[in-house]
Every structure is written in C-alpha cells, then in structure tokens.
Amino acid sequence: HVHECRVTISKSSLLQFFTRIHPATTKRNKPWPLIEIYCLEFLLDFTFYEEGQTNVPKATDAFEVLIQLARCSTANVRILALSVLRNLVFNVTNRPRILTSMDFMNLLHFTLKNGNLSEIGVVGSILWSLIANNQKAKLITRTAGFGQSLQEVLGRLSLDKTPDDAQHRDLAKIIQYVITLLKTSDAKSDVSAE
Structure with missing residues (x-):
C-alpha cells in the first residue's frame, strides 16, 4: 500500500483488465469466477485510496463491469463489486457520473x-x-x-x-x-x- 506503488499502478495499463473480466466476455466459465474475485479484491484495496478512486473509473468499461459483477449470482462477487463501487462513490469527482x-x-x-x-x-x-x-x-x-x-x-x-x-x-x-x-x-x- 505504498503511495509510489499506487501511482505506478495508476500510470500502467494494469487497469485495462476490465474488458477481459466482463461477464458477457467470460460467460463466467471456470476459472473466471475465481479470477473475478481476485480482481475485485485487488480493486477493493486499490480504491480504498485516492489514486484508485480517481483512476479506476477512467479504465475502459470499469463502471459497467462492476455493475454487472454486482448483479452476479455469486454472493462473494456481488459484495466485493458493491464494495468497490462504494469506494468509488467516496471520491467527489465520481459522483456526477454515478448519479446520472x-x-x-x-x-x-x-x-x-x-x-x-x-x-x-x-x-x-x-x-x-x-x-x-x-x-x-x-x-x-x-x-x-x-x-x-x-x-x-x-x-x-x-x-x-x-x-x-x-x-x-x-x-x-x-x-x-x-x-x-x-x-x-x-x-x-x-x-x-x-
């Protein structure tokens, strides 16, 4: 959770994984549910900090994927996706997009x-x-x-x-x-x- 690591992650292309974990793409076949959980756990930690709250919404399809995952049938995936969305709401710059x-x-x-x-x-x-x-x-x-x-x-x-x-x-x-x-x-x- 070092600041420099978060900045490096923000500047990298790491957050472009959203299009790859979209439920429409993966059809939620094995091993994707486990990968979704790992990605969401990472995002939950990352969006706890301002760098994550400002950079995750900029990633392609981030909101759409998080909303889709929050509708999944798996309780763990739902709560993790909702928690990431909650963290994004804490940043004032995300609120207009979220409210609309x-x-x-x-x-x-x-x-x-x-x-x-x-x-x-x-x-x-x-x-x-x-x-x-x-x-x-x-x-x-x-x-x-x-x-x-x-x-x-x-x-x-x-x-x-x-x-x-x-x-x-x-x-x-x-x-x-x-x-x-x-x-x-x-x-x-x-x-x-x-």
Whole structure:
C-alpha cells in the first residue's frame, strides 16, 4: 500500500483488465469466477485510496463491469463489486457520473429489495456518501424513489425474527439515518454526516 506503488499502478495499463473480466466476455466459465474475485479484491484495496478512486473509473468499461459483477449470482462477487463501487462513490469527482447512471441506480434499488444484510449495508453507505452535504444528490435520490425503498428495508428488518443481532441493529440505524438525511434539506443537518 505504498503511495509510489499506487501511482505506478495508476500510470500502467494494469487497469485495462476490465474488458477481459466482463461477464458477457467470460460467460463466467471456470476459472473466471475465481479470477473475478481476485480482481475485485485487488480493486477493493486499490480504491480504498485516492489514486484508485480517481483512476479506476477512467479504465475502459470499469463502471459497467462492476455493475454487472454486482448483479452476479455469486454472493462473494456481488459484495466485493458493491464494495468497490462504494469506494468509488467516496471520491467527489465520481459522483456526477454515478448519479446520472440509471444502471447504477437500478442496481441500488435491486439490492435494497433483494440483497442480503451485508449488501444492503453497503448500499446504505453508498447512499449516505452520495447524499451527505449534497442537495443535488438528495433531490436525485428522492426523485428516484430511494426513500420508499429504504422504508421497505426498515419494514422488512422490523419483521425479521433476529432483531437482537448486532449487524441487524447496525443496519437499521444506517438505513434510518439515510432516511433522515434524505428528508432534510438544510446544510446544518448534514454537518453531522461528515
């Protein structure tokens, strides 16, 4: 995780592997699922840093491939792809592109409706990052119906038989806080999200 290594990776053609791991290209035949996991684990580490957050989106088909992988039937691939997308959202320069992507918004809705607790938690943190201190993002996410989707998640969580689970409680808090952020419109209320 040395800065010089990240810069070298950014300047190299290493990130051009996205077109090779696209599910439409690989048909997800062996050994591709394992290669996808290795690539996503690398990207998860790399996008933790600014160099990764700024350079991964510049790679050919990066967003498209990550969104496709986040829709895969394999839970490990889905959570890794969502986590990489979450890391990309943390960089302000990526937000306009992300906010205008219908595929990305549809992926978030789909995950809120059908995802497991971990996946929903990642989507909650994606939405939190997008809307904190960003009125335009709040308007876009409200208009896209995320308030309703988040309320439905809270409803499902309240009906769940394992409310004593710490992950369950933490997820409910995250979702409730994102709902609160979506409802607020003044800059003062967003300061606590930093």
